[in-house]
Amino acid sequence: MDIEFSLxxxxxxxxxxxxRRVLGDALRSLGVTEGCVSDILLATSEACANAVRHxxxxxxxxxxxxxxxxxxxxxxxxxxxxxxxIPKQYPPSDTENGRGILIMRAVVDxxxxxxxxxxxTTVRLSKELDWDEDAIAHHLTLDGQLAAV
Numbered sequence: 001m002d003i004e005f006s007l008x009x010x011x012x013x014x015x016x017x018x019x020r021r022v023l024g025d026a027l028r029s030l031g032v033t034e035g036c037v038s039d040i041l042l043a044t045s046e047a048c049a050n051a052v053r054h055x056x057x058x059x060x061x062x063x064x065x066x067x068x069x070x071x072x073x074x075x076x077x078x079x080x081x082x083x084x085x086i087p088k089q090y091p092p093s094d095t096e097n098g099r100g101i102l103i104m105r106a107v108v109d110x111x112x113x114x115x116x117x118x119x120x121t122t123v124r125l126s127k128e129l130d131w132d133e134d135a136i137a138h139h140l141t142l143d144g145q146l147a148a149v
Contacts, residue, residue, distance in 0.1 A: 002068035031135020039107035046100040047076035055080040079120040
């Protein structure tokens with residue numbers, strides 16, 4: 001099973017709920033557990049929020065999703081200046097920002113960054129899917145019979 005889609009979003013926070021809705025609906029329709037969907041949506045929201053906050057001067061960012069082989073793979077790409085460093089620990093509790101990358105790390109299986117200074121950042125997120133017991137997509141995936149949804 002492979003489902004792929006991409007969304008080109010305005011670099012505005014109002015688009016983040018739309019990304020969450022499209023991705024969440026796709027995962028739920030396949031029978032992914034709500035806990036797994038929540039983790040993926042949290043990480044995606046954080047990556048999108050970073051693209052909105054740091055993705056300038058471009059006025060758009062892109063989200064690409066692939067659901068297949070029991071995994072959800074996401075790429076959130078912006079055209080900003082790129083990160084200088086990746087935080088390794090949570091900032092002090094009185095700091096208002098800086099927790100997003102660490103939150104993403106906590107809820108997905110893999111996270112990586114492709115940073116090209118002056119040309120943008122791509123955040124790659126990957127998580128193995130947990131299935132509801134009666135998820136037809138999971139059973140068809142095991143049988144290798146699901147070609148398209």
